[in-house]
Amino acid sequence: MTAPPPDMSQTFALKSALRKSMLRQLKTLPDELVEQQCERIVHVAVKVAAAVRCLGWGARSVACYLSMAHGELRTNGIVSEVLRRGTPLFIPYLPPPSSSSSTSSSTHSPSAVAPQIATPARPVPHEMRMLRLYSPEDMQRCPLDNWGILDPGEYRRDVPEEQHERREDVSLTEAALDGTAPDLDLILLPGVAFDEECNRLGRGKAYYDRFLASYTSSRKSPLLGKWSFVSPPFALALSPQLLPSGDKVPTTDTDFQLDGVLSPSGLVWRQGREPER
Numbered sequence: 001m002t003a004p005p006p007d008m009s010q011t012f013a014l015k016s017a018l019r020k021s022m023l024r025q026l027k028t029l030p031d032e033l034v035e036q037q038c039e040r041i042v043h044v045a046v047k048v049a050a051a052v053r054c055l056g057w058g059a060r061s062v063a064c065y066l067s068m069a070h071g072e073l074r075t076n077g078i079v080s081e082v083l084r085r086g087t088p089l090f091i092p093y094l095p096p097p098s099s100s101s102s103t104s105s106s107t108h109s110p111s112a113v114a115p116q117i118a119t120p121a122r123p124v125p126h127e128m129r130m131l132r133l134y135s136p137e138d139m140q141r142c143p144l145d146n147w148g149i150l151d152p153g154e155y156r157r158d159v160p161e162e163q164h165e166r167r168e169d170v171s172l173t174e175a176a177l178d179g180t181a182p183d184l185d186l187i188l189l190p191g192v193a194f195d196e197e198c199n200r201l202g203r204g205k206a207y208y209d210r211f212l213a214s215y216t217s218s219r220k221s222p223l224l225g226k227w228s229f230v231s232p233p234f235a236l237a238l239s240p241q242l243l244p245s246g247d248k249v250p251t252t253d254t255d256f257q258l259d260g261v262l263s264p265s266g267l268v269w270r271q272g273r274e275p276e277r
Contacts, residue, residue, distance in 0.1 A: 014250040018201055022193045025240055026071045034074070037238050040264035042077045061088040063130050063170070064188040065236075066150045072190045073236045083136050090130040090170055090184060093152055094207070128207040130184070130215075132168040134158055170215065187212070187233045189258070193241050198258040198270035199249040200235055212256040232259040232273070239264055 062082055067074040082089045131152050133139055141157035142150040156165045168182050189208050193201040202208060212233055235258050242263055243249065251257075259273040 008252065011250045011252055015201060015204070018250065019192050019204065022201070022241065023071060026192075026238070029238070029240065034238065037264040038074045038077060041073060041236060041262065042081060044262065044264060044266055060185050061090065061182060062186045062188065063090040063092075063184045065190045066091050067190065069148050072192075073238050073241075075188070075236065078188070078236075079133075079139070080136070083133070083139065088168075088182065089133045090168070090182075091133050091150075091152055092207075093129050093131045093154070093167075094127075095129070095154070127171075128211050129169055129171040130211070132182070134167075171211075184215075188262075189233055189235045191235050191237065191241065193243060193249055194235055194237050194258075194261045195243045195247060195249045196245055196268060197248070198235075198261055198268065198273075199251050199255065200258055201249045206254065209254055209256045213254075234258060234260045234262055234267075237261050237263045242268070 064075055064079055064082065066079065067076070079089065079091075131154065133142075133152055134156055135158050138152075138156060138158035139150065142152050145151040152167065154166055155161075156163075156167055159165050170182050170184055189200065191200045191202055200208075233256065242261065242265075257270065259270055261268045
């Protein structure tokens with residue numbers, strides 16, 4: 001395997017150092033403080049909903065991560081509210097490596113082992129997909145994976161098992177290419193650290209970067225104001241995950257830049273991406 005050029009190696013080293021430092025800091029946050037910030041996020045989202053038209057309220061469809069117990073902003077409140085309002089909700093799913101189609105519980109999450117990079121017209125087994133979560137009952141019946149995250153599986157859990165009803169999938173498939181796959185109005189992402197230019201540091205596996213690149217490349221169309229494609233990507237962040245003004249997240253050309261970062265303090269827009277009022 002060819003070694004990365006020196007400047008890339010330096011960027012990867014800077015990413016690793018920032019990731020380790022931030023994760024150590026997040027581990028020290030009192031659970032009460034995290035819970036307060038998670039509750040605050042829902043209130044902030046309601047206040048800024050008019051600015052972005054959606055954030056789950058009034059959107060036709062939303063993708064949102066299901067959170068781990070520690071180290072990131074918990075999305076229980078947002079997920080429950082989106083389902084309560086009847087907004088179609090899509091959540092990340094990483095199929096088990098043994099097969100491309102499985103009804104059993106996956107032992108992998110977007111924080112697990114990195115997959116091979118591929119961009120075919122059909123989802124590959126180890127690439128992250130976005131599958132629909134249909135109802136609170138559907139969510140309650142999902143088991144936990146090895147990371148403590150709800151594992152939806154490929155089939156609905158709120159209908160009789162014998163129906164074998166597959167979940168809707170917004171991944172890059174033939175259906176997406178011919179326009180029959182469901183579209184997303186908004187994608188809410190996790191991350192480890194963010195800067196004021198809305199650059200994102202993930203956990204090093206690039207699942208979300210690859211998903212966003214493949215998804216948006218197949219769905220070029222205007223949505224709001226200056227947005228150039230469907231599904232503006234926003235991150236949800238705890239306050240310590242926002243770097244001080246002037247500090248930058250180290251990035252490469254393959255890192256997907258966000259449109260905004262939503263924290264308990266409010267919404268930070270990337271320059272030039274805030275919709276015209």
